[in-house]
Amino acid sequence: MLPTIALTVGDPAGIGPEIVGKTVADSRVREVCVPVVYGPDRAEQFAPGGPTAGTGLAAYEIIVRAVQDATSGRVDAIATAPVSKEAFAMAGLPWRGHTDLLAHLTGSPFVAMMFDSPALRVVLATIHVALREVPDLITRARMERTIRLTAAELPRFGIAAPRIGVAGLNPHAGEHGLMGREDDEEIAPAVQACRAAGVDVTGPWPADTIFTRAARGEFDVVVACYHDQGLIPVKLAAFGESVNVTLGLPIVRTSVDHGTAFDIAGRGLADPGSMIQAVRLAARLATRSHSSAQD
Secondary structure (H helix, E strand, O other), rough: OOEEEEEEEEOOOOOHHHHHHHHOHHHHOOOEEEEEOOOOOOOOOOOOOOOOOOHHHHHHHHOOOOOOOOHOOOOOOOEEEOOOHHHHHHHOOOOOHHHHHHHHHHHOOOOOEEEOOOEEEEEEEOOOOOOHHHHOOOHHHHHHHHHHHHHHHHHHHHHOOOEEEEEEHHHHHHOOOOOHHHHHEEEHHHHHHHHHHOOEEEEEEEEHHHHHHHHHHOOEEEEOOOOHHHHHHHHHHHOOOEEEEEEEEOOEEOOOOOOOOOOOOOOOOOHHHHHHHHHHHHHHHHHHHHHHHHH
């Protein structure tokens, strides 16, 4: 039996409704799952092209419905189209996006964002925070939890014993304190503690070379310190092919590797490639989860 996958349209003024519609019609999707679209109430009408409080609230309500159905078992996984952080804020919602909202809705104490692609796989230690805040957030405790979560979740992707490389925060991974102390004082102890617990992890490695090493096969996944450090190489190597996965949830959730693209919404130009890949990965993960539960 094929898994049932919930496809949420994201912000209804963005490209989400278009890419979801194209994805549901794609034979590559229908051969691996039964897709079910979660969108706004039919009585609601949203003009494409920009965020509003109404679109933010609608996107939120759509996600809540999908999560309720996933946690109750009515659907086997969720694949989400993009939401607007600005629209969430306009609606008075405290969450900055899917990841922290999903953690809240499922009661998950610690989650992480991973981007999965054939070329590169990256987990982010911090996500949607200002760059000036990142050094204070790169603590031994956060890095250790991120590494341990990565090691625990990667077997779901067919990697039984993942080789994890950790990127340094500062240039040259701090060069022994010459360019910042976070690498030696926070990241290195976290790596050492995880290694002592049996995790195959090394680092911190200079961020300007670790992604090339991973792309060449030296690591199965890279733990990056902040959003752009990890996502620039992923999107350079596999934009439109990579899939956003939330690690640490009790449900399967995947998403696209791009935003709402309000500038082209409603014009029929949106590429559904990443959404198609997100749904296909959700189907594989859901099937593996179901098989594991039966073992």
